[in-house]
């Protein structure tokens with residue numbers, strides 16, 4: 001894994017898979033910008049990383065990725081953080097932050113929160129950081145998806161406000177969107193120096209399902225997570241995709257345990273991917289739809 005002196009942004013770096021990825025990337029000599037939604041948890045994570053990797057080059061920025069305004073501010077802060085170190089490029093963006101909700105709650109932008117945080121935030125942040133990623137000789141956009149995307153179908157134009165809300169379905173839709181986003185990104189940026197991948201972490205022992213959820217979901221997750229692997233396992237795949245020179249020419253979109261995995265049939269549907277892309281442009285006020 002050669003990450004020495006690479007610049008890497010990792011969202012959701014305060015806990016679980018994102019924290020472990022930030023720690024391992026720091027140990028490997030990367031300059032890491034972690035993103036957290038809470039200043040105190042971000043500072044705790046930064047200190048924990050420095051205590052385990054004393055040479056870490058790590059800084060944390062704060063943004064609630066449910067807010068498009070905060071995502072836009074975050075992108076500006078990332079540019080500044082790089083400029084302060086005389087860096088003009090970003091090598092890797094890891095869209096890892098994600099959540100599960102029991103209830104249909106709308107963000108300040110009027111979008112169902114699971115779809116907003118798990119799909120639209122990666123979509124918008126990637127778009128805003130593309131000028132920096134394009135400056136890298138071999139940039140990567142890695143989005144943490146899930147096998148939950150299998151056996152899922154949806155209407156992109158209705159994802160912002162699904163008629164029937166069920167937390168698991170909203171989550172599955174958001175994770176299918178991660179894979180569709182990744183494949184459409186690669187179609188639109190074919191032949192360029194930036195390449196996207198989606199990662200299937202498998203079941204991982206984190207507190208993921210115990211945050212924005214009620215007592216029953218928390219209880220189920222508490223018991224289920226015990227059979228999950230350590231966050232080190234998916235962190236290894238993420239950092240493999242971030243650093244392996246050979247994967248930059250790969251056409252494989254979905255990866256598990258450092259190997260390609262076949263995504264669902266819907267995840268490879270170019271028409272669905274294009275519709276989602278156009279809808280995402282609309283919902284994030286990106287004025288030049290690249291899906292056409």
Ligand SMILES: NC(=O)c1ccc[n+]([C@@H]2O[C@H](COP(=O)([O-])OP(=O)(O)OC[C@H]3O[C@@H](n4cnc5c(N)ncnc54)[C@H](OP(=O)(O)O)[C@@H]3O)[C@@H](O)[C@H]2O)c1
Pocket residue numbers: 011012013014015016017018035036037038041063064065066096097098099117144145146147200201202203204205206207208209211228
């Ligand atoms: N665990 C699994 O078995 C599993 C399986 C498949 C896929 N995944 C995916 O893996 C990714 C990481 O999950 P994890 O298991 O590591 O969960 P986790 O331990 O709960 O970590 C999630 C991270 O995302 C952050 N986050 C959540 N909502 C946010 C928001 N609105 N704005 C900014 N940051 C936010 C959390 O911040 P706080 O620290 O403030 O909560 C935390 O840093 C997710 O995308 C998830 O869908 C997990």
